[in-house]
Amino acid sequence: MTPLLRRLRSDLFATPADGALSLGLIALITAAAVGLLRWAAQKAQWAVIQANSTLFAVGRYPQDQQWRLWLLTALLTAATGITWGLLRSHPRADRDGLLWPRNDRLVLGLLAAVGLWLPWALRLAPALQTRWWLLAALLAASRWLAGRFGTQLSRPMLRLFPLVWPLIYLIGMVLISGGLGLMPVSPSQWGGLLLTMLTASFAILLCFPLGVLLALGRRSDLPLLRWTSVIYIEFIRGAPLITLLFLGQNILGFLLPGGLAPDRIWRAAWVLTFFAAAYLAEAVRSGLASVPKGQVEAARSLGLSYPQTLARVVLPQALRVALPAMVGQFISLLQDTTLLSLIGLLELLGVARTVMANPAFLGHNAEVYLTLALLFWSCCAALGLGSRALEQRLDPQTLSSSSSRP
Amino acid sequence: MPESQALLDPAHRPPWWRDRRVIPWLVQGVVALVLLVLIAFLLGNLIHNLTTRGMLLSWRWLGEPAGFDISETAVPFSAEMPYWRGLAAGLANTLRAVLTGLVGATLLGTLAGMASFSRNPLLRGFTRAYVETIRNIPLLLQLIFWYFVVFLSLPNGTAALQIPGVVLAKSGLYLAGFGQGLHWSLPQLVNGVWQAPLRLSVEFAALMSGLIIYSGAFIAEVVRGGIASVPKGQWEAATSLGMGWFATLRHVVLPQALRVIVPGLNTQYISLAKNSSLAVAVGFTDLYSVAETTLNQTGRALEVYLLLLGAYLAMDLVISLVMNGLNRFVQIRER
Numbered sequence: 001m002t003p004l005l006r007r008l009r010s011d012l013f014a015t016p017a018d019g020a021l022s023l024g025l026i027a028l029i030t031a032a033a034v035g036l037l038r039w040a041a042q043k044a045q046w047a048v049i050q051a052n053s054t055l056f057a058v059g060r061y062p063q064d065q066q067w068r069l070w071l072l073t074a075l076l077t078a079a080t081g082i083t084w085g086l087l088r089s090h091p092r093a094d095r096d097g098l099l100w101p102r103n104d105r106l107v108l109g110l111l112a113a114v115g116l117w118l119p120w121a122l123r124l125a126p127a128l129q130t131r132w133w134l135l136a137a138l139l140a141a142s143r144w145l146a147g148r149f150g151t152q153l154s155r156p157m158l159r160l161f162p163l164v165w166p167l168i169y170l171i172g173m174v175l176i177s178g179g180l181g182l183m184p185v186s187p188s189q190w191g192g193l194l195l196t197m198l199t200a201s202f203a204i205l206l207c208f209p210l211g212v213l214l215a216l217g218r219r220s221d222l223p224l225l226r227w228t229s230v231i232y233i234e235f236i237r238g239a240p241l242i243t244l245l246f247l248g249q250n251i252l253g254f255l256l257p258g259g260l261a262p263d264r265i266w267r268a269a270w271v272l273t274f275f276a277a278a279y280l281a282e283a284v285r286s287g288l289a290s291v292p293k294g295q296v297e298a299a300r301s302l303g304l305s306y307p308q309t310l311a312r313v314v315l316p317q318a319l320r321v322a323l324p325a326m327v328g329q330f331i332s333l334l335q336d337t338t339l340l341s342l343i344g345l346l347e348l349l350g351v352a353r354t355v356m357a358n359p360a361f362l363g364h365n366a367e368v369y370l371t372l373a374l375l376f377w378s379c380c381a382a383l384g385l386g387s388r389a390l391e392q393r394l395d396p397q398t399l400s401s402s403s404s405r406p
Numbered sequence: 407m408p409e410s411q412a413l414l415d416p417a418h419r420p421p422w423w424r425d426r427r428v429i430p431w432l433v434q435g436v437v438a439l440v441l442l443v444l445i446a447f448l449l450g451n452l453i454h455n456l457t458t459r460g461m462l463l464s465w466r467w468l469g470e471p472a473g474f475d476i477s478e479t480a481v482p483f484s485a486e487m488p489y490w491r492g493l494a495a496g497l498a499n500t501l502r503a504v505l506t507g508l509v510g511a512t513l514l515g516t517l518a519g520m521a522s523f524s525r526n527p528l529l530r531g532f533t534r535a536y537v538e539t540i541r542n543i544p545l546l547l548q549l550i551f552w553y554f555v556v557f558l559s560l561p562n563g564t565a566a567l568q569i570p571g572v573v574l575a576k577s578g579l580y581l582a583g584f585g586q587g588l589h590w591s592l593p594q595l596v597n598g599v600w601q602a603p604l605r606l607s608v609e610f611a612a613l614m615s616g617l618i619i620y621s622g623a624f625i626a627e628v629v630r631g632g633i634a635s636v637p638k639g640q641w642e643a644a645t646s647l648g649m650g651w652f653a654t655l656r657h658v659v660l661p662q663a664l665r666v667i668v669p670g671l672n673t674q675y676i677s678l679a680k681n682s683s684l685a686v687a688v689g690f691t692d693l694y695s696v697a698e699t700t701l702n703q704t705g706r707a708l709e710v711y712l713l714l715l716g717a718y719l720a721m722d723l724v725i726s727l728v729m730n731g732l733n734r735f736v737q738i739r740e741r
Contacts, residue, residue: 011527018526025528224434228441238719240680242694243711250707254455255448335544342546342687349547356554365554373543373551380542 039366048364049371050123052355059191059346065183068175069194070131074138075168081139085146086153086161099147108143112136169205187265191346193375195265199347200334203272207333208326210273211280212319216310218281219288229281236278241336244271245343268340276333283329287322288314320394327387331380338376348372456708467704468493474699476691478607489700496696497717503613503682503692504721508675510618515625515674520655522630533626540623546684548620553612553688560608563598579606609690613682621678628674632667633659664736672729676722683718693717 013019049056058069088104100108115136119129150158176198178184190198217229236244248271253261261267291314299309319326341350352368355361361368422428456462472492475485480502483495522533540548558576560567566575571582573593580593580602593602606614636659644654685692694714701710 011525014525021526022528025532029532222430222434224437228437237676238722239715240683240694240718242683242686243714243718246698246714247711250701251711254452254708257451258455331542338544338546339684342684349544349550353550365551369547369551369555372547376544376547377539377542381538384542 044367045364046121046367048355048361048367051361052351053122053124055351055355056192056348058194059351060189061191061194062183062185062189065178065185068182072168072172072175074135075171077135077139078142079164079168081142082146082164083161085143085148086150086158088147089150099144104143108140111139115139169201187263190265192351193348195340195345195347196334196337199265199269199272199340200337202269203276203333203337204330206273207276207280210277212284212315214277214281215284215288218285233278233281236275237282241272241275241339242342244275245339247271249343264343265345268343268345272333272336275336276329279329279332280326283322283325284318286325287318287320290321291317320391323391323394324387327383331383334379334383335376348375452708461705461708463709464706465709467706467709470704472700473703476696478610478691489704492696493693493700493713496691496693499691500682500685500693500717500721503610503617503685503690504679506614507617507621507678507682510614511621511625511674511678512671514618514622516629518622518626519629519633522626523633523655525651537623537626540620541627545616545620545681546687549613549616549684549688552615553609556615557608557612563600564595566600568593573600573602574611575600576608578608579611580604581606607690609685609688612688613685613690616688617678617681621674621681624674624677625671628667628670629663631670632663632665635666636662661736668729668733668736672726672733675725675729679721679725680718 012022058066061069084104088099088101115132119132124132174180174182176185176190176194177187214229214233217225218233220226220229245268248267249264252267262270295313295317296309299313304312337347338349340347341353344350346354349372352372355368356365419425423432453462468490469488471486472489473485474492476483476492476495476499478499479495480498481495483491518533518536521529522537524530524533560574560576562576566573568574571592573580577600580600581604582590582592583603585591585603591603593600595601633655640658640662641654644658649657682692683694686695686698697710697714701707704710
C-alpha cells in the first residue's frame, strides 16, 4: 500500500463507524457539489444578474454622472495598490525582501482572474469591460511601482502617505453626493453595493472612536461617566437593531426641531454607527482589561499625564488584543447593513427584493440570493483573513524580530 | 527647602484647574451639564412636537379593536379583539420562535462543536466549512433564502416530501402526533390537502431553519472554544484510563468546558432572541411585525416603541438571569 492510501485508511476508515461516517459524508458532499454545479451550469438563468448589474452596483444613480463613481473606483484602486506595495517594499524577517512574496502572487492572480472573468460573465458592454480590465492593470502597476521604488521615498513622505485614505474618503463623499461644482445627486438615488459600502464604511469609521470613548468611560473611576456609558451600552445591546432603525425612522423626527432631522439614509447610517459603537465598546473593554495595572502605574510614575498614558501605553496594547473581536464586530456591521432593506432602503438586498418583484424575473430567487451570498461571503472572509494577517504583524514577537534586523 | 514641602507651600500650589482633587469634579460637572442640556433639548422637542400633533403619551388606544388578523397564533386572537391582545399574540409567537430556536441551535451547535474535535478529518473539515460559510453570510439573506428559495418552491399534494410521520409541503410542515381522542395519527392526504395533528407554517419553518442554522454556527464556535480551553493532558489522562472518545468528552472534558461555554452561550442566546425579530422578512407575525402594523394603523410611534423595547429588554433579562444561575451551577465549587 502506498503511504497515501495508508494515511487515508487510518484517517477515514479506522473503525467501521468511522468508515460509515466518512462514506456518508463523501456521498453527501459529492451529491451537493454535483447538484449545485449542474444547477448553476444548466438550470440557472443568470440573465437576471446580467440585466440588472448596474442596479446592483449603484442603484438608481443617474447614468450621466456615473463617471464620478468610476473615478472614485480608480482612486481607490491606485491607493490600494500603492499601500500594498509600500507595505511590501521594506524587507522583513519572514519575507527576505522579495518583491512578490507567494501570498501576493496568489492574491494578485485571484484578483486578476476575477477582474478578467467577471465583466465577461456579466455580459457588460465592451466599453465597461475595458474599464474593468484597465482597473485591474492599474492595481498591478501601482503595486509594482510602489513595491519597486517605495524604498527610495523619503521618511516624511512615507509617514504622510496614510493620510491619503481620509483624503480619498472626503473626495469620495464629494464625488458621490456632488457639490463643489458637481451636480448634486440626492441620497435617495444611491443604492446597491454603493449604498452598502457607504453606510458600512461610514459606520465603521465613526463607531471606532465612539466605541473607544465608551469603553474608557465604562472603566473610568468617575461614577457619572461610568454609569452613563453602562446605561448607553446596555440599552443599545438590549434592543434588536431593527427596533433601533425603527426608532431612527419614526421617532427621531420628534426628537429634533422640525427640518433638522437628516435624510432617511443618513438617519439609518447614524443608527448603525451608534448601534455598532456599543458592541465595539465591549470588544475594546476586553482589550483594556488585558493590560496589566502595572503598565499604567509605570507610565504614571514616569511622569506621563493621563491622556499620554492612554495614548502611548494603554491603548496600543489594548487595541492589539481587542483586534480580532473588533474586526468581528465590523464584519457583523457589514452584514447588518442588509437590515436597511427592511425599512425600505435600496441597498444590495433591497435592490434584490425590487428586482424579484419584477414579473420578468419571477422564479429566479435562487440566482439572485446566491450571488448576494457569495458577495457578502467573500467580503467578510477577506476582512477576517486581513484581520488575522494584521494580528500576526502586530504580534510583539514578530515586531521585535523585524525591527532588530539591521 | 525639600521638594515635598515646596508643594505644600500655598505659594507653589498648582492652579485650581490642575488640582488632582478638583479635576474629577470638573470633568463630571461638564459631562453632567452636556447630558442635561442634550436630554432637555430632546425631551423639549419631543413634548413640543407631540403636543402640536395632539399625540401626547396615551395608552387608551390599546383597548380599541385591532382590525387585523394574525395568520397563526399560539393564543386565540381575531380582528375584533383589542390591540393589546394582538400585541400579546405577537409576543407569544416571538416566545415560541425563541424557545424552539434556543433548543434547536443548542443541539446543532453542541454537535458541531464536538464534531470539530473528531478524529475524522472529513467531519472536521465539514464542520469548519459549515461555520465559516454561515457566519460570513448575513442572517437576513439566509432567512430570505430559506423562505423564498427553499420552502416556497416545495411541491404540494402527493408530490410533497414525505418520510414516515413527517410531511414537508408548500402548505406547511406536518408532523405526526396525538390527534382527536388522544390516539396516534400520521399526516394524511384528504382531498389533495394534507392534514395532521401538528402543522407548522412554512413561515415558521423558514424562520426556524434560518435561526437554528445561523445561531448553531456561533454556538459551535463557543463550544469549540470551551473544549479547546481544557488542557490536552485531561484527554490523554482519560484515554490512558481506557475511556473512549465519547466517554472522555462526556465525563471529563465537557464538565470542565462548560465553565467557559455557559457565559458565551448567554451572549448567543440573547442575540438569537433579538434576531428573531427578523421574522418580519419571512412573513411570520412576531411581536415586531404586530408592532409595525399597529404603528401604521394608530400612528402611536412612541408608545409602540416603548412597548417593543420593554418586551425585548425583559426577554434579555430573563435569559441572562437563567444563564447566570446555570453559570453558578457549573462553576468549580471550592472546598
